[in-house]
Amino acid sequence: MPILPDASGRFGTFGGRYVPETLVGALDELAEQYAEACADPAFQAELDSLLWHYVGRPSPLYHAERLSEQCGGARIYLKREDLNHTGAHKINNTLGQALLTRRMGKHRVIAETGAGQHGVATATACARFGLECIVYMGAEDIRRQRPNVFSMKLLGAEVRPVTSGSRTLRDAINEAMRDWMASVGTTHYCLGSVVGPHPFPQIVRDFQAVIGREARRQCLDQLGRLPDVVVACVGGGSNAAGIFYPFLDDAGVKLLGVEAGGRSGAPGDHAAPLCFGSPGVLHGSFSYVMQDDDGQTADVHSISAGLDYPGTGPEHSYWKDIGRVEYTQATDAEVLTAFDRLARCEGILPALESSHAVAKAMDLAARLPADQVVVVNLSGRGDKDAAEIARLRGEEAGGLGEQERTEATERGKLR
């Protein structure tokens, strides 16, 4: 595989930099500082030390034996990013960007968040480095991910509700960009996924690639071989890019990205631009996006706030078009089933985002022979989702049975 992005920030035809002139200087500076940081062994050493002692890396590669048995086919291994400090993979990126912020001499950090995991991870890194932190979050996401909102405040961040548009991740990114337009001299925008203008998709992928490097090494150490399939959920696509990237040249390893299939494949019912969308421009980059025939961004839906986004990373678009990664989708209902299954038979509450990957891994494992190995990126923990799941099932948080679930479905609460 060629080394990408190229000098113009492109992955094939995807990527680039579609931003107002006001931001071009800051993106140039970021690209330059990042290149210098990459060449500086002290930078990498400091980041590695933080990942080891502060985040708790390496995260385990765990053989989910009972889940594998129940699926009745291939062996399923979970890359336990949910065990990281702050409960998701997002901290890998925010610590790296906090170090870059300090390098650039900036003291204020802004971020967008959907599920709140990137917001918490940014607030955490800012607290750790004494940086001012402002997180933009859609009002709808604030409602459905309340535990994370409170955590951000406890960590000293200011959470600014975004009430424009769909009141979700997409609008939070718009608002963060607008803040950055006026504050670009003193502020770093800590973008949380492999989206946005160059160099963000590259920087975030590189900081997350620790997941794939570890998983690859762990497979060789624990199993004596590479896995047959690696599965990850894809919204913007940072955890997927992170685990896929180090496997790209391993032709025998199949890579599967799982988008949010929502209620159905009908427009507005899902958030799966790689499955159902078309190439277009959104949030500073050229990539697959859900849009209408005029290029207006379309409304999307997902049960999980972190995947409820109409665009995706430009490198995923590239991997799709060259056929290196296969992209599929899991519906809200499949996701809830996978969530329950992992909770009940492994004692792990996965984030609803990660449950998309679990759902498709279960399907896949059932169809593969027992000597095959499926690695799932369990990108985050699901505590944040417990209350929302209870609400969807028409319950106060507490004993949730199949019976109640069926009733809730019939009442139309879970479509």
Added chain:
Amino acid sequence: MSAIDQLFADLRAAGRKAFMPFITAGDPDLDFTADVLRTLVERGSSMCELGIPYSDPIADGPVIQASYTRALEQGIKLRDIFGMLERLTPELPAPVVTMVSYAIVYRRGPERYVAAARAAGIAGAIVPDLPADEAQALADACRREGLSLIQLITPNTPRDRALRIAEQTTGFIYYVSVAGITGERTELPPEIAENVAWLREQTPLPVCIGFGISRPEHVQALAPVADGLIVGSAIVRRIAEASHKPREQVLRDIAEYVDTLLAAMR
């Protein structure tokens, strides 16, 4: 010579400056947009900038965002906007340029977009999320069709880059007064005059200033240093009142406001 080049040649010969209001197409509907454009030109606007509503405008403040949302909620489509302009521009004695996101241009394809814009009588395009480094394909298409591609230069654009942007620009240069988003401001940065004066020494292109301009004192201070001024949010805010005021009243309010600014320009 393009309509915009002709306009600035005439203005320069007369020692006058361009006044360029911005409004959103289809807020609250296209009939009213046509009425507002006629009023703006009748009162003495030299050129009109028409915003094509976009779902995710990252360079715009709350006033223009809200107007885009109102227009999109009415289900406005690009073909309707071009249709209205095709009927209106022949009778309108001032050029119309559009502010349009590259998401919309790309969806049609630069070639097709430019051809359709020309057919609708549009004189120029401002694409606020297309920096010069990404603009070559559109610039080529614009040159072939004779559509001006108006590029933006900001206070934080390095001077060598500003010169490269100017080379790719046709019609006029849009100098953004502040690092930030659109919207009315009480005060504008003092270094505008110096930056614009420098720019006008480097290029034969006219330089117009936009973002934040809303008050007669802004106009008084900036008109002498530039070739023209762009006023957006202050007018869009008045159009928003059409939701609860008679339209004739809104048109009168706009006319009065424009009169005040034009008086400050002279």
